[in-house]
Amino acid sequence: MAKLWLVLASLAFYAKGSGTFVLLFIADIMLNFMIGSLIVRAAKANARWTKRLLLTAGLVLNVAFLGYYKYANFAIENVNLLSGGSFPLLEIVLPLGISFYTFQFIAYLVDCYKERTKETPVIDFLLFITFFPQLIVGPIVHHEDMIPQYKEKGFLRFNKVNMMLGIFLFAMGCAKKIMLADPLTSYAASFFGDVGAGDTFAAWGASFGYTISYYFDLSGYADMALGLAFMFNIRLPHNFNSPYKSRNFREYWQRWHMTLSKFLSDYIFRSFYRKGSGSFNFYFSVMMTFFVSGFWHGAGWQFIIWGLVNGVFVCMSHMMYRNKWQLPFFLAWALTFAGVVGTRILFVSDDMKEAAAVFRKMFSLKDYSGLGFNGFADQLVIYAANNAYILALLFIGMAITFFTPNSKQLTDDFKPKIRHAVAAAFMLGISLAQMTSVSNFLYFQF
Secondary structure, three states, rough: HHHHHHHHHHHHHHHHHHOOOOHHHHHHHHHHHHHHHHHHHHHHHHHHHHHHHHHHHHHHHHHHHHHHHHHHHHHHHHHHHHOOOOOOOOOOOOOOHHHHHHHHHHHHHHHHHHHOOOOOOOOHHHHHHHOOOHOOOOOOOOHHHHHHHOOOOOHHHHHHHHHHHHHHHHHHHHHHHHHHHHHHHHHHHHHHHHHHHHHHHHHHHHHHHHHHHHHHHHHHHHHHHHHHHHOOOOOOOOOOOOOHHOHHHHHHHOOHHHHHHEEEEHHHHHHHHHOOOOOHHHHHHHHHHHHHHHHHHHOOOHHHHHHHHHHHHHHHHHHHHHOOOOOHHHHHHHHHHHHHHHHHHHHHOHHHHHHHHHHHHHHHHHHOOHHHHHHHHHHHHHHHHHOOOHHHHHHHHHHHHHHHHHHHHHOOOEEEEEEHHHHHHHHHHHHHHHOOOOOOOOHHHH
């Protein structure tokens, strides 16, 4: 009954944000459950062709479902562009969390096909997919990590330590989102909404603002998801491990959105890469993986280019690693962080035209020509004075990123103490006081 209650509560949570889409979501869950069960039974009967046919049908259905809702209008736009046609765009509302739970369906079906999992009780599969803390924005969970927990002794029984840890992580996630991510996002979005009206300083401030806000927005959601899960004695995987400390893009993608990186490595990279097949196959597999990553993130050429640029940076990092080339740490970190800021500009821009305008604005000093060094310094001081709050948040965000323990470290070392209760109360109190309007998480659009 406890599992059923949690499934129903999770579906109610989903219905609150998606309305009648919840019915389509339930149908999608049950269809994937039935296909997975049939694949497992076909494997037991050694019916290879049946198993392969079922997997193909499951993958096609999931990709088609995601493709229609997320990429149909992108396809129409490009057909119109290439053909000069004027096909009307469809009125499509993107179901919440579709990109995340579709990956979980695909991983489950592939593992059923490869006989890595047994037939799963329907209530456990429902809970695995619908569990509300991670349903909308992840982390992307794997059935082998989650379903065994539902059979553990003490599941859904009150656990004082887990409850305290859950409250602490939830409070920390709220503070990340409301106190840091939201004001930085608001500032950055105002510049990106009208690039021509800003100057070089604003371009740099907004680009750094989005870089910091995306980290605290997504990691804040992950912390809240982990915290809520701990309250139910469920352990979700950590999604971030201080990514902005990375010295290269290879390391960065091992630390950023780790559950997505793991999925892409296990189910995309390994679909292309064959061990011992040479460097070309390896780098090709990396590029295909990041192409899929870019396209998964959004229906736009800027996302595809974002993915490919990240792929190039990762390939360069691997090349240096394989040849044992190593730059001094600060230089390596500075180049990596510059790359992170640059790729974030691609990611947040509405299209390539806007991204190009931002890059031009960042490196154009025509607004300050003829002022000389002193005049330029005066303008910088004026900008800093007018945006002191935002610059302070940027400084605080970077300081937290570099000099404080991350969520994983705090979880691993957690022992309930009074200071945790005080910190949680403070963070929740400040967050609630600033919660004056609805502010969606940035990854809700994916």
